[in-house]
Structure formats: structure tokens, C-alpha cells
Amino acid sequence: MKIAIVGAGIVGVSTAYELAHDGHEVTVFEQRNAAAEEASFANAGLLAPHLLTPWSAPGLYTPLKLLGRRATLRLEGVKGTDLAWLWRWRRAARRGAQAAQLSTLEGLARYSQQRLQHIAAQHELEFETSQGRLILLRTAQEQARWQPALQVLRDAGIALREIDADAARQIEPGLCPETPLAGALHLPDATAGNCRLFAQLLRQGTQAGGVQFAFGSRVARLASQPLGVQVQGESGTRSFDAVVLCAGMASAALLRPLGPRLPMAAVHGYSVSAPLREALHAPVASVVDSQLQISITRLGLRVRIAGGAELGAPDAEHHVPTLQQLYRTMNDWFPGGALLSSGLQVWRGARPTLPDGAPVVGASGVPGLWLNTGHGAGGWTLASGCARAVADLIGQRNPDISLEGLGIQRF
Template sequence: MKIAIVGAGIAGMTTAYELARDGHDITVFEQRSAVAEEASFATGSLLAPLLPSAWALPGFGQPLRLWGADATLRMKGGLSVAHLAWLRRWRQTALRKKAPAMALEALARYSQTRLEAMAARHELDFEAVKGRLLLLRNEAELAAIEPALQILRDTGHAVHQITPEAARKLEPGLHSETPLAAALHIPGASAGNCRLFAHMLRQAIQGLGVTFELNATVERISSNPVAITVRGDTQARHFDAVVLCTGSAPAALMSPLGLVLPLVALHGYTVSAPLREATHAPVASVTDVAQHINITRLGQRVRVAGGAELAGPGAAHHAPTLQRLYSAVNEWFPGGVQLSAGVQIWRGARWMTPDGAPVIGASGIPGIWLNLAHGSHGWALACGSARATADLIAQRAPEVSLEGLGMRRF
């Protein structure tokens, strides 16, 4: 089949890879001048498991603080009625624990397996690290994330509660004076550099004959016949199928087709800083459960991720949110990173549904497929979502259940 993929973030790149390996003729359209330039640019780096992440599914993590200087979900001026309606649905999902947690965690684990196979096949070194510690300051924090931990156990993840002393043996750089009641060790967890992986994968994809069209903005998708219109073209380009993997305002392409999803752009922050003293920096990855902040070693850098904003267009960086990220890395790993020079600050938009899960599979319109709205979990779900999408297009049953992740739930 001749297939167009819209979007060259991590979802688009992995989907192109899987479809090309199945023998399809693939063209990837990306509005930026390079791959992985938007939501995949400087992710929080975490792969499976999902639920202990800084921004877990609604109802499966530490309660979010919506007001005050230390709010973990910040709302800024310029919000629309759609923003407020989304937030209301998000909170209802959290209270009722209706998010498809089991399916999503299973998909993340499957995705991790697929990613490791791809990396081994093409010898991709993407600064991967193994293992994660969840840092707990008190028993209340442990109780809050217990529903998430049970899902992890049910999906086969090993989770070990350990003492502060044992945690500091695994992560010697942890500051001895920072209060720590206990920690949870997830030895099978992993993390890595999403953007680096995407760029390496592009080389492998080109060997499979995939065509990339960069600086190409898709303005319209037609369904009968299946075609796309690229800005500047005088005629539509015809394909057998189109897969929407766009992380940039997907509603603009979906709405004219009659496809409506409750999506908003939730912005998150990362700070990437060079190592100052390796023995004082993290070995792998840790999560400050109360603060919803992840700190991960990526080669010769450390990435600190956290913060969440519902904001109108053009919102500036929020200094207090960034300060919390700086404070967290200094609190847990003082002296480990250099914060006075060579620091990269990133604020990215992540399109999310009210249940925090992506939309994968048939759109309901012949020839139009969806693999989008992964939110903050795009990196963790990309390889599994891509393989499942390719299987569906080939009319094969995916190896992992996608129950609760399709278009029909909305």
C-alpha cells in the first residue's frame, strides 16, 4: 500500500518504521525542518512502566494540586470553554478511576520490548538506563500511589519497597540530609533519549526506502478518495491510507473529516544540564513522588522533568515551575549537575485526552488511521503503538490488547 504518515515525532517515526518493514510505500510529512522537533524534542525520558511517572493517568498517582504557588497543574489565562470542559472530564475520570490503566501499562511494557528489539537490530545507542527509584517522604505518599503499584504488579512488573539506606546504595548521589522515609525500586524500568533514538531510527528507516518531506505542512486530508493537500501544492496527493501521528493541533486536520476528540495541549517542562560531578548525580532515574518530578541520567547530562500547564496560546515560561525543577535536583543530588552554564530549558505541548490515554486504530473513516494523543507517554508507548497500528492496517490482530484505547470511547 501507498501510505502517508502525518508527523515525524516519535509516534510517526516508529509507525513509518513498522509499516515500511511490512513492505508498504511510506511518505512521512513533517512541518518542521527535522524529526522529533516538537513533543518528542526533550521528553522526560521515561519508558515503561507508566503509572509511577510524574504525570500519571488520572486517579493513579499523587493527587494534583490545582491552586497555590506549589500547584502541580497550573492554569493560566486565555483558557477556553473547551479547556475547562476537558479539565472537568479529567477530574471525573480521576475520581472514578476510569482511565484504561491496565491496557495502557500492558501496552507500555510491550512497547519497551519492541524498542529494545529495534535498538538491538540496528545497534542504536540512545543513552538508555535501567532501573528507577520512587522516593517517598512519608507513608501517605505510598498509600496515594498504591492503586498504580497494584496495576504494575498485575502486569508483571517487580516493585520492591526498600529502606533509605538501600536506596542510597542504588543511587549513591542521593543527599543524605534530604528526608526520605522509604523508596520503591523498579529494576525493570527504563529510560532513554527520545530525540536521539528518533534521529538514529531515521537512518534505519531510509534504508527501508521511506521518503521524508520536511517543511511540509499538511493543510487538508480528504477521505473519498484518500488524499492529502500540502501547503504550496496545487493538487492533492493520493494515497491508499493516511496515518495521523501529528502532535501539533490535530483537530485542525480531523474536524473537517467529522472526527472530534476532546483534546487539549498540556504543557510540560524539562531542564537538561551537564554533569558536574558524576558521583553526585543519578545513576539511572528517580521520581520525587510528591512533587511529580523525574530526574534521569542521560549520558553526560541529567534531565529534570515536571510541571503541567493548561494555558492559552503564547504563554511564557513559568519561572516558579522551573525553580521547582532546579530545587528538586539540588535537593536530591546537590553538586551533581552544572546549572550555571550549558543548561537547556524546554517547554513542550502534549496533546491529551481526558483519560490520559492515546487514540490508536481506525478512525471510522475508510483509509484514515489514528496513532496520536499519547500525552506525556508518547516515548513510552511509541514502539508498541506503531506495531499495533501496522497490524491493524494489515488486518491482523495486534499482539497486545488495545481495549479502551480506540476512537469509539469518545
Template sequence: MKIAIVGAGIIGVTTAYELAHDGHEVTVLEQRSAAAEEASFANAGLLSPYLTTPCTIAGKPSPTAQRPWHTHTGIRLAQGAGLHELAWLWRWRRSHTPLSTLESLARYSRERTQAIAARHELDFDASTGRLLFFRTARQRAQYQPLLDWMREAGTAVQDMDADAARQVEPGLSPEAPLHSAVLLPHAVSGNCRLFAQILRQGMQGAGVQFVFNAQVTSLSSQPTGIWVDGEPDMRRFDAVVVCAGAASHTLLRPRGIRLPMAPVFGYSVSAPLREATHAPLTSALDVQEQITITRQGQRVRITGGAELGSPQAAHHHATLQKLYRAVNDWFPGGAQLSGPLQIWRGARPTLADGAPALGSTALPGIWLNTGHGAGGWALACGSARALADMLGQRAPEISVQGLEAQRF
């Protein structure tokens, strides 16, 4: 089949890979001048387990037995937030995330990511292991239901006291406010943008066409195709897969597909490695602040924050200060914060129940793989393989029940 993919973020690139692997003729159209320039640009880099990624679970924090594992700590309203953002937030707080489906998809995706990396010898600054830091005994107790749930789902979970955690992470400050920790030994992290760019380069050499600076303005079905800004004629394809992140809503709404999507903005600070022995070896999560600290090659990346508002809103000074304090609290001297820093405020295109839209639509020939939110990197390779199987009229290797676009 001749297939168009709209969007060259990590979702679009991995979808192109899987479809090309199945023998399809693939064209990827991207409005920016390079791959992975938006939500995939400087994210936390966390792969599975999915449910320890900050800001992934929809709904209110709840003390009830049904949802005691909730890690959502609040989404702030930034400059430019209006009625659309308020309506989305209202729906987010009343939704339920399909936890089992997403955790299973993340494990499958991690395996696919590692298999692709091994097959093509891709070096994307990967590291293994994740430490969850608890500042108090109460925090640790509040997290226990989630940890029990993860164990039942087959995730390796190791409880540690502060001394054992410092053996795993020798750079951890002796003065850090650490009560206890949990090690997830099989967790994986890596540089999402680097992975996407290396994969894109390899695919271009193998015949996949990437068209950059191409603004897709509308979709067509019967016949299936796309309109690109500045081009007089429609480009025809056998199928179109929308992987356009926050732009998906704009493309689909005129065709009657309404996705309750909003860009939830988060922050990252990428700093040069200062002293390797003082920097993290694993990916670390400050549970209280929902901040991650991860080494990616010769850099340390600190990520956190969640806000709704305009893409042009000013950086929130208080959130950035939290990121700086976190790395200084846990790994002082590991990152060079006084030199040039990459400070990024990026959108996580998030659907109201915290899960992506994956599969066919009511429009013939139009498919979706979008709305992954904070878990785009964690779910990318698995979502891409499942989408390719469905488009090829095969049952995916794992269940994607609850991720259908028609659920909205």
C-alpha cells in the same frame, strides 16, 4: 500499500518504521524542519512501567478504594487558557483511564524498543532501573495500592529503606528528605529525540521518504489523500495515518472526527553532567512533587509541571524553581546548573481519558495513532506495531481494547 504518515515525532517515526518493515511504501510529512522537534524534543525519557509516569492518569484524586493510586497532583491554568481548556479539564477530571490496557501496551512497547535498538545497534542513552522517592511514611502508604496493582500485573517492585536506596544511588544526598523508596529494577529510560532521529536516518537510507517543512492542511477520503500547503494538487495514498500530536485535532475536526484533546504543557531542564558520582544512575521520581531526574548520556534532565494555556505563555517561574530545588535536594553537585541550560516547555497532546486514539476511523483510509500525552515515548513502539498490524488486517499481539478512536 502507499501510506502517508502526518507527523515525524516519536509516534510518527516509529509508525513509519513498522509499516516500512511490513513492506509498505511510506512517506512521512512533517511541518517542522526535523524529526522529534515538538512533544518528543526534551521529555522525561521514561519508558515502562507506564503508571509511574507523572500526569498520565485521568480523573480526580480519590481516597476511595476504587482509585487510591491516583498520582495526578493538579493541572494549573496558564496564560491563554480559555473555554476549550476548561471544558477539557472538566472532562479529564471525570474520565477513567484504561490502566490495564496501557500498562500492558507499555511493557510491550519497551520490548519492541529494546528489540529495535538491538537489531540496529542504536545507542540512545538508555538506562535501566527507576527509584521512587517517598518523603514521608504517609506518602508511601498512599502509593501502596498502585504498587500492589503493579505487582499483580507482573511488574517487579522492590521496597527499600533510605539506606538501601543510597546503595543503589550513591550520589543521593545524605541530607535528602527520604523516608523510603521503591525500586523498579526493569524500568527503562532513554533519550526519546535521539532514538527518533537515529531511526529516521536509518529509514531514509532504506527508502522511507521524509518531507520536512510540509504543512498538511486537510485530509481526504474517497479518494484517500492529503492536501499540503503551497501544492496545487492533492497527494494520493492508499492510507493516511495521523500522528500529528496537538495538530491532529485541527486536521480531523473538519472531517467530523472530534477528539477531546488538549496540549498539557510540561517543563524540562537539561543540564551538563557536573560530577558523575553525584548524578543519578537510574531514573528517579520525587513522588510528592511529581518530578523526574534522569541521566541521559552526559546530561541530567529534570522534568515536571502540568499546565493548560497558550503555546506562547511565559515560563512559569515557580515550576522551574521546583525543578532546580529537586535536583539540588536529591543529587547536589550532579548537574551543572550555573552554565548554559536547555529549558523547554513542551506540549503533551492529551486526550480526556489519558489514553491514545489508535486504529481506524469512520473515514475510509484514515487511521489514527495520536493523543498519547505524557506517555508518548513509553507507548510509541508498541502503538506503532499494533497500528501496523491493524492496517495489515492482522490482530495485534496485545489487546488495544478501549483505545479506539470511536470511543469518543
């Protein structure tokens, strides 16, 4: 089949890989001039498990606070659509996490990690990976909030231990002994890595294998008859046998004229990537501050600190207090581990998020148009698994993993 993919982030590139693997003729349209330039550019880099990733599901373990110095979500120039999304997210949080959907997501994350590891081994891809994760608990009260997620993980067979502060410091010797630590959750099989590097390596491989990448090509609209895409500046429609929409925040706007509605919002987050200063004082792998929802991850010769959540203006200036919180958290846990005075890469990027925290994967309701978008905080975690599942659906095969509760009909 002749297939178009809209979007060359980690989800789009992974989808291109799987479809090309099945023998399809694939063209990827991307408005930027390279792959992984938006949400995939400098994200936290956390892979499976999914449910221990900040902002993985509404109200799963962190109460939503909108006001005060410890607000978990900052509002910046919000519009009516943002407020409608926020109302639905808060309603989902009050209702409580849906066990069936959480189970589906965690199963998909585990399947996705296995698929990613297979691809990386097969093609000998090196992308600054590390193994193991600690969820740091500043107070004993935090541990209780994690129990719903932990039960889902245990049911899924994920290896995890609830450990005390001494055991945590043995696993991560660089942890500052002066910072209060009540305990931690240890996930020995959790992984992290450089998402953008992996996407670039995968793009190079697929392009060498015949996938066409049309960079600098913004899709102005999707056409249903004939099925295809119209690129901005072109009068005609480029026809395809199938189209897969992996366009992040642009997905909802492209779908709307065809009927389907996606209540998607951009939840912006920050990251600071700093040169490694002293390896003994830096993380061995990755840690997450449970209270502040900030991750600190070792990426080769750098350390990446990621966190913050903003809803609203996509082009807002960097919020200095949020960045200062990232620096403080790094110094709380790993003082001297990273050089924070120079050589920094500071990034603000959007997480295209649906109000239940899960992506939409599968048929759109428009013949030939498929969806693989809205992954929120789990873009890289879920990318390889979702891509394989969509390729199977297009090939009229049953996916090896359940997609129950991830269809567009839930909206």
C-alpha cells in the same frame, strides 16, 4: 500499499519504521524541518513502566490542585475548550482509575519496551539509555496513594519493591543524606534514554531504507475522497491507500472536518538538561520525586530534570517559578551532580493529552484513515508498541497486544 503518515515525532517515526518493515511505500509529512522537534524533543526520557510516569492517568496517585504554590496544574490563558477538557479530566479523576484501561496501557507499555529493545539491538542503536528507577517518597502518606498503580503493575508481572531510605541510598548513592526520605519504590527493570536521539537514529535508518520524509510540509487538510493529504501551498491532493495521523495537537483540528472529534489538550511541561558535574553526586539512572512529580534522569554526560504541568496558552513565556522548582528539586536530591550555572538546555513542550490519559489507536471511522495520537505523558513509552499494532491493523492482522478501550468510539 502507499501510505502517508502525518507527523514525525517519536510516534510518527516509529510508525514509519513498522510500516516500511512490512513492505509498504511510506511518506512522512512533518511541518518542522527535522524529526522529533516538538513533544519528542527534550521530554523526561522515561520508558516503561507507564503508570509510574507523572500524568499517566487522571488522579491515579496525585490529587489535582489548581491553586496555591503547590498546584499540580497551572492554568495560563485557558480557553473554553481547555476548561471542557479539564472538567472531563477531573471527572475521570473523581471516578477513579479504570482498572481495565490501566491494565491495557501497562500491557501495551511492556510490549512497546520489548519492541523498542528488539529494534535497538537489531540495528545497534545507542541512545544514552539507563536502567532502573526509584520513586522517592518524602512522606509515609505518599505510599498509600501509589497502591492502585502498584497493584496493576504487580498483576502485569512488573518487578518492583517497596524499600526503605537506606536501601534507596544504596541503589542511588548520590542521594543527599540531608533530604527527608521516608522510602522509595524500586523498579530494577525500568528504563530511560534520549527520546530525540532514538527518533533521529530511527529516522535515518528508515530514510536510508526508502521512507520519504517531507519536512517543512504542513498538512492543511485530510481528504476522504480520494483519500489523501493536501499540503499547505499546494492546490491538489496527494492520494494514498492509507493515512496514519500521528500529528500530536494538530490531530484534532485535521480530524474535525471529517466528523470525528478528539477532545485533546496540550499539557505543557518543562525540562532542564544540564552538563554532568560530578558523577558520584549525580543519579545512576532515573528517580522521580513522588510529591512534586519531577523526574531526574542521567542521559550520558548530562542530567535531565523534567516536570511541571500547564494548561492553556501554547506560546506562553517560560514560567520562572516552575523552572526554579526543577532546580531546587535537583539540589534537594543530587546537590553538585549537575552544572546548573551554564550550558543548560531549557525546554517547554506540549504533551497532547486526552481526558482519560490514554491515546487513541486504531481506525478513525473514515475508511483508510488510521489514528495513532494523543499519547500524553506516555508518547515514547507507548510509541513502538502502538506503531506495531497499527501496522498490523493496516495489514489486516490481529495485533499481538490488546488495544481494548483505546479506540476513538470512547469519545
